[in-house]
Amino acid sequence: MPAWTCGSGSEHRAACTISKMRNRTLKPIVFSLALVPLLRLVVLGMRGELGANPIEMITHQTGLWALTLLLATLAITPVRRVTGQLWLIQYRRMLGLFAFFYAVLHMLTYVWLDQFFNLQSMLKDVVKRPFITMGSAAFLLLVPLALTSTQSAIRRLGGRRWQQLHRLVYCAAIAGVIHFVWLVKKDIRQPMIYAFVLAVLLGYRVFIVLLKRYSLRQASRAASVAQAEAGGND
Numbered sequence: 001m002p003a004w005t006c007g008s009g010s011e012h013r014a015a016c017t018i019s020k021m022r023n024r025t026l027k028p029i030v031f032s033l034a035l036v037p038l039l040r041l042v043v044l045g046m047r048g049e050l051g052a053n054p055i056e057m058i059t060h061q062t063g064l065w066a067l068t069l070l071l072a073t074l075a076i077t078p079v080r081r082v083t084g085q086l087w088l089i090q091y092r093r094m095l096g097l098f099a100f101f102y103a104v105l106h107m108l109t110y111v112w113l114d115q116f117f118n119l120q121s122m123l124k125d126v127v128k129r130p131f132i133t134m135g136s137a138a139f140l141l142l143v144p145l146a147l148t149s150t151q152s153a154i155r156r157l158g159g160r161r162w163q164q165l166h167r168l169v170y171c172a173a174i175a176g177v178i179h180f181v182w183l184v185k186k187d188i189r190q191p192m193i194y195a196f197v198l199a200v201l202l203g204y205r206v207f208i209v210l211l212k213r214y215s216l217r218q219a220s221r222a223a224s225v226a227q228a229e230a231g232g233n234d
């Protein structure tokens with residue numbers, strides 16, 4: 001239960017206090033944990049322990065964390081539905097923004113450290129190397145989501161339009177996984193694990209949509225039967 005829904009009634013107030021306490025302790029923990037991969041890179045960098053190819057190491061780590069956090073963001077809704085832990089929703093935006101944060105670092109590593117802002121060389125890469133095209137697509141899809149992640153953006157767009165726009169997160173995740181699969185030359189086990197997790201998350205989403213449609217159809221069928229019976233009784 002979000003803290004702002006605190007109302008009167010002792011049960012409600014108790015649930016509210018628990019929610020506030022959980023937020024006060026868990027939010028800073030999740031926030032700090034999400035910064036660990038960056039801090040690790042900084043510490044390794046200062047010690048000169050980023051390996052033989054530091055740019056490659058930074059690119060790999062930031063890319064991996066961008067995708068990991070993106071999938072974690074997508075996992076929030078199924079996990080909260082399956083476990084009944086509805087409060088998890090409060091962490092979705094934070095994880096999504098951290099995914100974008102690592103995607104920005106990843107993209108900047110490429111643009112700055114790898115390509116030295118050479119626009120011509122980057123354009124050539126985007127056209128000639130399909131995995132770079134896919135990575136750029138994934139990044140571009142994440143931009144509008146990050147820009148509209150605030151409460152005021154939700155109000156401005158309206159809930160329905162905001163939700164429709166934010167379905168792009170699935171396309172971004174698909175593009176991110178394809179980017180990963182395409183760039184790996186030999187051992188594709190790791191990208192395949194990401195592909196599998198994404199397939200499960202998408203499968204769950206499709207299952208829920210089909211279930212909703214089925215229930216609606218059943219409800220409308222039951223309503224017409226009831227109506228026909230009521231007509232017969234007249």
Ligand code: HEM
Nearest residue numbers: 059060063064066067103107110135136138139176180183
């Ligand atoms: C402008 C956009 C992007 C560019 C130019 C880009 C470029 C790259 C490059 C050059 C590599 C290293 C390839 C190699 O080792 O040969 C890489 C790896 C990777 N990228 Fe991206 N990328 C972009 C966006 C993204 C996004 C948005 C995600 C995630 C959602 C992502 C996830 C990954 C992953 C998971 C790896 C592999 C890491 C590993 O090998 O451990 N990339 N990317």
